[in-house]
Amino acid sequence: MKTDLPRHDAQQRENPDPHEQGRPVPKLVLLTVTAAFAWAIYYILTTQGDDDPALGDRRTLSTLMAKPAGAPGAAGAVDGAQIYGAQCVACHQASGAGLPGVFPPLAGSEWVTGKEALAAAIVLHGVTGKLTVKGAAYNGQMPAFKDKLNDAELAAVLTHIRSQFGNSAASVGADAVKAVREEGKERKDPWNGDEELEKRK
Template identity: 60%
Template sequence: MIQDLRKDGAQRRENPDPHEKNRPVPRIILAMVSLLLIWAVSYIFMSHPNDDASLGDSRTMATLEGKPGAKAGGAVDGAQIYAAQCIACHQATGAGLPGVFPPLAGSEWVLAKESLPPSIVLHGITGKLTVKGTAYDGSMPSFKDKLSDAEIAAVLSYVRSNFGNSAAKITPETVKTVRDGSKDRAQPWNGDDELAKLKE
């Protein structure tokens, strides 16, 4: 008897057993989810993101083979190297940017004797440099580790025969001679001070 009472008390204190209520996912949500799914799957089939070759990158076999600037057939294209390496500063017209980047068009440094322009492109320049009567004080990067002799020859030949310039082409042999002759140099040329001497 006593035991029964206790049991009653214990039972009364207990929470009812939990049970699942009947709350189905609202139809509107189900409808939205299935619409989304249908859209996603059909999107995959209807869009062709990889079909248009013109959207791809413009790498050529030459770039993939690790020879930037080299055209099929092995000839080096000076215009292409100019566009890739020089245009940002010296501009497409070779006119430079007034006060910042000197012009290559009509520049006495570009048109100087054949060994000078390769010296400039191989090692770069810092400090004051006078071009066509205007003083610049910027810094021209060095390309000795970036471009081969053939590439420097091609880009300089391009520069010397475009933008209204007409001077003799520069051969890879000339660039090689200049490179070998100045291989101990680690610093860029110090503007007018050093380059004027090379001009003579």
Template identity: 60%
Template sequence: MADSPDPRQAEAGEARQAAAARAREYDDPHENRMPIPRYVLAMVAALVAWGAYYIVTAPIDQPPALGDQRTVADLHGTPRAAGASVDGAALFQSHCVACHQASGQGLPGVFPPLAGSEWVTGSDARAAKIVLRGVTGKLTVKGTAYNGAMPAFAAQLGDAEIAAVLSHVRSQWGNTAPAVTPETVAAARAETAAMQAPFDGDAALGAPGG
């Protein structure tokens, strides 16, 4: 009769197999303690100390030694000398061309034309008032009614600038009206100073060309 396996040997074999399996496995991940290097802490402390010293000692009433050294006066630019010419064409390009177009024809049904417009070639004082205070509501131009809005430029442009842009449009696209003077614009500004809202189109401005 053959000998039966020794249970203790079988258990020992299983234990050896389990130990070998565990040996083949990697250790469970764990987090090691890694303190910040001392030289990094020293650099941070030095930067903080330098920043504090700079803030305390830097003059606040002088331009900085580095970076943008422009003053407020530099940003405002050089004041225009009295009597210096103003480029009306450039002002038209920056303030008017989006609506009235470079051709002066405007956009049909939306923005009225300046070419041949009775409002442009008529009274210079009234043209100045329109630019200064703006217009809303129905406005008839060359027999066509427009119902839109033109912004006021009194706060954006000075008298000489409004005179220049008006003189420009009154001499372009076949228009032959006389130039507008800054004095005319100044008088129109004073006359309409109390206005709180734009002109109400034809109802407020009367007949075009008058």
């Protein structure tokens, strides 16, 4: 701004030269930061984690050693829950309760918890036609899994559905599935509901 220009008194009064003003940090911000620090210190002082790095990695040799194949949690073991999630959950639902009138429940189903060979036969070949599950009639299409899942995978998913959703039937081995697969290897069609399956119960 040029200062050599004549200025009116009034104008000078109304436009004081700008100057820097002190701008205190808002109280709320101060309070929040102080509270956060206080909490952090309190947390550090009171939390005694058992993860003291000085103690080192306390995994034992047996934890690190490969589990025998097939043992739960072993690398490469077939995970029944995972297969259920990939192949069955869309119809029978995560809870195993199915969808009333459309997809029958696996929870508490006599087909699931009955003979292991029967459950295996159902999942291997699929079902069409009227099927009664827990007293309710269904008339849908259960796909066949004989070409999609191998014996170990079928055994794992059968074991899963027999032990989840409140069910507590014995686990199923891959050899049992293999036997049922062998027995039905000529079969091309799905089971015809109650008509064929009732007598296998």
